[in-house]
Amino acid sequence: MNRPMRSRRQATLASLAAELGVSRTTVSNAYNRPDQLSPELRKRVLETAKRLGYAGPDPVARSLRTRKAGAVGLLLTENLSYAFRDPAAVGVLEGLALACEDAGVGLTLVPGSPGNEDVAAVHRAGVDGFVVYSVPDDDPHLEAALQRPVPTVIVDQPQLDGMDRVGPDDEAATVDLANHVVGLGHRQVGVLCMRLSSDRNDDFASLYRQQDAHYHVQRARLAALQRTFEAAGVSWESVPVVERFDHHVDDGASAARQLLDKHPRVTALICTSDILALGALAEAGRRGLRVPADLTITGFDGIGEATRAGLTTVHQPVLEKGKAAGKLLLGAGDRVASKVITLPTELRVGTTSGPPRTAEQHWFGP
Amino acid sequence: MNRPMRSRRQATLASLAAELGVSRTTVSNAYNRPDQLSPELRKRVLETAKRLGYAGPDPVARSLRTRKAGAVGLLLTENLSYAFRDPAAVGVLEGLALACEDAGVGLTLVPGSPGNEDVAAVHRAGVDGFVVYSVPDDDPHLEAALQRPVPTVIVDQPQLDGMDRVGPDDEAATVDLANHVVGLGHRQVGVLCMRLSSDRNDDFASLYRQQDAHYHVQRARLAALQRTFEAAGVSWESVPVVERFDHHVDDGASAARQLLDKHPRVTALICTSDILALGALAEAGRRGLRVPADLTITGFDGIGEATRAGLTTVHQPVLEKGKAAGKLLLGAGDRVASKVITLPTELRVGTTSGPPRTAEQHWFGP
DNA sequence: ACCATGTTCTGAACCGTTACGGTTTGTTCA
DNA sequence: TGAACAAACCGTAACGGTTCAGAACATGGT
Numbered sequence: 001m002n003r004p005m006r007s008r009r010q011a012t013l014a015s016l017a018a019e020l021g022v023s024r025t026t027v028s029n030a031y032n033r034p035d036q037l038s039p040e041l042r043k044r045v046l047e048t049a050k051r052l053g054y055a056g057p058d059p060v061a062r063s064l065r066t067r068k069a070g071a072v073g074l075l076l077t078e079n080l081s082y083a084f085r086d087p088a089a090v091g092v093l094e095g096l097a098l099a100c101e102d103a104g105v106g107l108t109l110v111p112g113s114p115g116n117e118d119v120a121a122v123h124r125a126g127v128d129g130f131v132v133y134s135v136p137d138d139d140p141h142l143e144a145a146l147q148r149p150v151p152t153v154i155v156d157q158p159q160l161d162g163m164d165r166v167g168p169d170d171e172a173a174t175v176d177l178a179n180h181v182v183g184l185g186h187r188q189v190g191v192l193c194m195r196l197s198s199d200r201n202d203d204f205a206s207l208y209r210q211q212d213a214h215y216h217v218q219r220a221r222l223a224a225l226q227r228t229f230e231a232a233g234v235s236w237e238s239v240p241v242v243e244r245f246d247h248h249v250d251d252g253a254s255a256a257r258q259l260l261d262k263h264p265r266v267t268a269l270i271c272t273s274d275i276l277a278l279g280a281l282a283e284a285g286r287r288g289l290r291v292p293a294d295l296t297i298t299g300f301d302g303i304g305e306a307t308r309a310g311l312t313t314v315h316q317p318v319l320e321k322g323k324a325a326g327k328l329l330l331g332a333g334d335r336v337a338s339k340v341i342t343l344p345t346e347l348r349v350g351t352t353s354g355p356p357r358t359a360e361q362h363w364f365g366p
Numbered sequence: 367m368n369r370p371m372r373s374r375r376q377a378t379l380a381s382l383a384a385e386l387g388v389s390r391t392t393v394s395n396a397y398n399r400p401d402q403l404s405p406e407l408r409k410r411v412l413e414t415a416k417r418l419g420y421a422g423p424d425p426v427a428r429s430l431r432t433r434k435a436g437a438v439g440l441l442l443t444e445n446l447s448y449a450f451r452d453p454a455a456v457g458v459l460e461g462l463a464l465a466c467e468d469a470g471v472g473l474t475l476v477p478g479s480p481g482n483e484d485v486a487a488v489h490r491a492g493v494d495g496f497v498v499y500s501v502p503d504d505d506p507h508l509e510a511a512l513q514r515p516v517p518t519v520i521v522d523q524p525q526l527d528g529m530d531r532v533g534p535d536d537e538a539a540t541v542d543l544a545n546h547v548v549g550l551g552h553r554q555v556g557v558l559c560m561r562l563s564s565d566r567n568d569d570f571a572s573l574y575r576q577q578d579a580h581y582h583v584q585r586a587r588l589a590a591l592q593r594t595f596e597a598a599g600v601s602w603e604s605v606p607v608v609e610r611f612d613h614h615v616d617d618g619a620s621a622a623r624q625l626l627d628k629h630p631r632v633t634a635l636i637c638t639s640d641i642l643a644l645g646a647l648a649e650a651g652r653r654g655l656r657v658p659a660d661l662t663i664t665g666f667d668g669i670g671e672a673t674r675a676g677l678t679t680v681h682q683p684v685l686e687k688g689k690a691a692g693k694l695l696l697g698a699g700d701r702v703a704s705k706v707i708t709l710p711t712e713l714r715v716g717t718t719s720g721p722p723r724t725a726e727q728h729w730f731g732p
Numbered sequence: 733a734c735c736a737t738g739t740t741c742t743g744a745a746c747c748g749t750t751a752c753g754g755t756t757t758g759t760t761c762a
Numbered sequence: 763t764g765a766a767c768a769a770a771c772c773g774t775a776a777c778g779g780t781t782c783a784g785a786a787c788a789t790g791g792t
Contacts (some may be wrong), residue, residue, distance in 0.1 A: 010515050012778055023742045028780060037740065055513040059492040060435060061778035063426045064747050070490050071474055080467060084460035094450035101446060101477035104484075106491050108437055108474040111467040118470075124436050125472050126425040126492050147421040149376050249670065282674070304615065305671050308648070378748055389772045394750060403770060427748035430777050 011054040020048055031057055063126060071106035072329055073127035075145055077135040082247050086275055087303035088318050089134065092155060095322020096131060103330045112141040119144035129329045131155060136198055136214035153328045155321060157216050166324045166341040168316045170217055173345035174224035177270070177298060177314050180347060182232045184355045186268040186296060189234070191225060191241040192255045192280060193218050193272040202251075203258075205243040207236070221272050221300065240266070244276065252279020253286075260287065267296060267356035274299035274306035274313055281309060281352065292354030302348060310351035317343055377420040386414055397423055429492060437472035438695055439493035441511055443501040448613050452641055453669035454684050455500065458521060461688020462497060469696045478507045485510035495695045497521060502564055502580035519694045521687060523582050532690045532707040534682045536586040539711035543636070543664060543680050544594035546713060550721045552634040552662060553600055557591060557607040558621045558646060559584055559638040568617075569624075571609040573602070587638050587666065606632070610642065618645020619652075626653065633662060633722030640665035640672035640679055647675060647718065658720035668714060676717035683709050 017024045022041070029036040030045040037045075049056070063069050074096065076083045083089045100107040105128070111121045122144040130145040132154040145152055146160075153164035181189065196205060196213035210226075213219035226236040242259045244251040252275060260266070260283070269284075271277035277299030281291060289295045299306050302315025324341050383390045388407070395402040396411040403411075415422070429435050440462065442449045449455045466473040471494070477487045488510040496511040496518045503523070511518055512526075519530035547555065562571060562579035576592075579585035592602040608625045610617040618641060626632070626649070635650075637643035643665030647657060655661045665672050668681025690707050 014778070024779080025743080025781080026741060029741085032780080041740085053515075055510075055515065056489045057780090058430075058778050059490050060426060060429045061747090062490070062780075063492055064424075064430050064749085064778080065780045067747075069426060069492065070487075071492070073472070080463050081460060084456050084463070090450050090456055094447060097446050097450070097475055097477075100475070104477055104487055106439070106474040106476050106487065108472040109463055109466070110472050111463075111470055121436075121470055121472065123422045124425050124428070126429055126435065126437070144421075149419075149421065249674065278674075308615065308644075379750095380748070390749080391751090391773080392771060395771085398750080407770085423750085424748050427777090428750075430748080430779085431750040433777075 011049075011052040013054075013057055016045070016049055016052060016054050019052065020045060028057065060126070069126040069128045070104075071108045071127050072100060072326070073108045073110045073122075073125045073130045073145075075110050075112065075122070075130050075132045075135060075141055077112050077139050077141045078133075079246075083134065086247055086273065086301075087305065088273070088301040088316075091303075091318030092133060092322040092325075095319040095324075096326045097322070098319075099323045099326025099330065103326070105330065110141075123148070129153070131325045131329055132157065133325075134215075134217070137216055138214060151329060153325050155325050162338045164328045164339050166321060166328060166343065168321070168343045168345045170220040171224040173314045173316065173347070174221045174300075175228050176345075176347045177300070177312075178225050178228035180312070180349065181268050181270060181296065181298060181353065182228065182234075184268075184296065184353060186356045187232070187234055188263075188266045188356070189229070189239055189268040189270055190259045190263055190266040191222070191239060191270050191272070192252060192259065192276045193222060193241060193243050194247055194276065195245045196243055200245040201243050202245055202254075203243065204262075205241045209243075210241060218272060225270065247273065247275055249275055249279040249282065252276035253283040254279070256280035256283035268353070269295060269297045271297065271299050274301045274303045274311060277311055277313065277352075278305060278309060281311070291352050294357055296353040296356065298353055302346075307348075307350075312350040312353035313348055314345050315348050316345045377415075377418040379420075379423055382411070382415055382418060382420050385418065386411060394423065426492070435492040435494045436470075437474045437493050438466060438692070439474045439476045439488075439491045439496045439511075441476050441478065441488070441496050441498045441501060441507055443478050443505050443507045445612075449500070452613055452639065452667075453671065454639070454667040454682075457669075457684030458499060458688040458691075461685040461690075462692045463688070464685075465689045465692025465696065469692070471696065476507075489514070495519070497691045497695055498523065499691075500581075500583070503582055504580060517695060519691050521691050528704045530694045530705050532687060532694060532709065534687070534709045534711045536583055537590040539680045539682065539713070540587045540590035540666075541594050542711075542713045543666070543678075544591050546678070546715065547634050547636060547662065547664060547719065548594065548598040548600075550634075550662065550719060552722045553598070554629075554632045554722070555595070555600070555605055555634040555636055556625045556629055556632040557588070557605060557636050557638070558618060558625065558642045559588060559607060559609050560613055560642065561611045562609055566611040567609050568611055568620075569609065570628075571607045575609075576607060584638060591636060613639065613641055615641055615645040615648065618642035619649040620645070622646035622649035634719075635661060635663045637663065637665050640667045640669045640677060643677055643679065643718075644671060644675060647677070657718050660723055662719040662722065664719055668712075673714075673716075678716040678719035679714055680711050681714050682711045 013024055013027050017027045026037055027045055030042045034042055097107050108125055108127055110125045117140055119141050122141050129151040132142055135142050156167040196218050210222045230236055240259055240263050242255040244255050269280050271280055277297055280297050284291050284295050291297055299311045299313035302313050306313050321343055379393050380390050383393045392403055393411055396408045400408055463473050474493055476491045483506055485507050488507050495516045498508055498520045501508050522533040562575055562584050576588045596602055606625055606629050608621040610621045635646050637646055643663055646663050650657050650661050657663055665677045665679035668679050672679050687709055
């Protein structure tokens with residue numbers, strides 16, 4: 001495990017060739033096409049390389065010549081913490097990483113803070129393509145990626161012209177969930193959602209703000225809820241929606257607190273993510289509310305902890321989402337037509353949803 | 367958002383220069399040193415670039431010339447799923463990503479499956495340095511990284527000659543935890559641990575296997591437990607240790623099942639990770655064992671879900687660990703001496719540890 | 733003895749950029 | 763009027779490889 005001695009200047013393929021008295025081509029072949037030279041010579045090359053502390057052809061130079069970076073970039077303009085703290089996002093990341101591993105290419109997390117207009121990093125990233133995940137619709141980083149002459153696939157976002165896309169059918173899934181809640185008899189509901197736009201608003205979200213949301217996923221889910229509840233005769237204007245910029249369990253709890261303080265009569269809390277729902281669950285416990293007897297709580301994503309908590313939620317195959325994105329990107333190139341992959345979702349009814357108390361009262365009423 | 371028309375052949379800095387009738391240097395300066403040319407010319411360059419669909423200097427060529435890849439590599443030889451499923455590992459990843467973001471460099475996940483001897487990806491990765499996390503001591507990928515003429519910092523691993531290292535004081539932290547358990551009066555304990563070596567062993571781990579473990583963290587924790595319990599008069603040979611290759615909550619549950627089936631009299635289950643402990647908790651519930659009245663369960667890492675579950679555990683600053691590794695790597699270069707950063711840990715006593723039942727019986731006994 | 737066929741190795745042309753050390757032009761000031 | 767100097771731009775030489783079309787030599791068949 002001794003570190004090879006470093007000469008004054010790093011050894012290069014050329015210096016190695018000179019030392020051996022062979023051409024650079026031959027040394028290159030020793031690494032890339034073993035069948036192009038005699039085994040003895042190859043052995044001699046490799047031995048000399050070790051002696052000189054040469055670890056093989058420089059990756060960057062090789063990339064320049066072959067026009068392959070050997071890595072795909074992941075654009076997460078979101079606050080990085082979000083991407084890592086939400087198990088659903090981590091699932092996508094994992095799936096993508098798996099696809100990359102299969103293909104033997106690296107996965108580069110391209111930096112770019114939200115609100116940070118500095119897209120230089122996008123331009124500087126040596127990658128063969130981009131996967132764009134969870135960025136606002138009008139993000140400058142996304143535009144910068146599109147500028148680059150490499151393929152791009154977007155995840156969980158409306159399709160942009162001619163680009164590949166992968167995502168679940170958010171609307172349909174949300175409609176299923178909403179119908180479940182409606183079917184149980186709930187008419188007084190509240191909603192907890194994630195950040196809708198790049199500006200922080202840890203408060204109730206107006207109808208305008210909901211419809212103007214820059215985050216497509218949230219917009220789609222809210223719109224689907226609205227449609228379903230209005231079809232059931234519930235005016236959406238009467239439905240309180242509380243937004244949280246950050247995305248921790250605690251944020252879900254505080255959002256639930258804010259909503260329940262102002263609207264104590266709601267019988268169901270629909271959360272646009274499991275993380276928020278877990279927080280709501282905690283807050284319900286703190287208030288002594290029984291779930292689901294006093295309050296129905298639903299989530300979205302189907303993360304492990306939610307399953308363990310018995311949460312009613314929509315499960316989406318996050319791992320597959322990431323994998324599909326990776327395969328799409330790595331399989332691009334020759335393809336001309338753009339591809340769209342829509343993934344199946346599944347409503348998982350747990351122990352946190354049930355008929356509303358008011359319904360029961362109605363049952364026993366006059 | 368229209369994709370710029372792609373000419374037959376991608377525009378390059380040179381073709382742009384030709385089109386404009388200026389030198390390549392000037393075009394390069396337009397992007398990299400705006401002060402080196404007149405604002406008008408710069409504007410003209412940028413406009414022509416847009417017209418030709420030139421998105422700026424090629425990152426790879428630039429990297430070759432400047433000798434800076436603009437990315438650091440993360441070596442996770444572990445099964446990728448482990449890295450993404452364990453919140454503690456994700457925390458390290460997040461910290462590292464944050465440090466990279468601060469520095470404006472990318473973070474490349476370098477592929478390399480466990481047991482896979484193909485280290486080509488390590489050689490092919492265009493990075494300015496490596497962070498090595500959670501790989502077995504003798505991993506070929508690690509060796510390959512060391513070969514490369516770039517700095518390397520290792521996380522959670524014994525220091526190798528002259529390399530930077532960051533990690534918690536695993537031994538001290540484990541001793542604290544063990545003393546807590548010993549102090550409560552437990553003498554009949556069992557241990558659930560993560561994979562000890564690259565070969566799968568979902569079973570009891572012999573003393574030899576424990577001491578021969580290739581994963582340093584696990585080895586250190588087990589050794590510390592052994593020391594502490596033997597100091598308390600408990601023969602380590604009598605302590606059952608169950609190992610699990612995979613690392614999901616379910617694995618923790620099955621490990622607990624296996625251990626309790628064979629050793630029903632243990633009063634405490636010490637788990638080397640929170641994930642395993644959460645599984646043990648679930649299994650205890652399934653058996654109708656009250657925690658901690660009938661069984662004490664402890665974890666390690668201090669992940670969010672553990673806190674929520676009230677688990678007694680050792681909290682380690684995973685985020686800081688990743689950040690520190692990133693800073694160390696990015697700050698290297700001029701430095702000659704290697705640095706070692708040891709992070710503080712904290713014993714967090716929750717509601718899953720208490721005195722053993724036998725102790726209570728003893729209390730009321732003759 | 734000759735040609736066809738391998739095998740093994742080489743020379744030179746790129747890949748697209750930036751570093752370095754200029755040259756040219758215009759302005760200022762004694 | 764011309765020396766001094768800054769601003770604006772340029773030419774050349776890398777950076778470290780891969781690739782392709784051959785050259786040189788040996789082998790085998792006819």
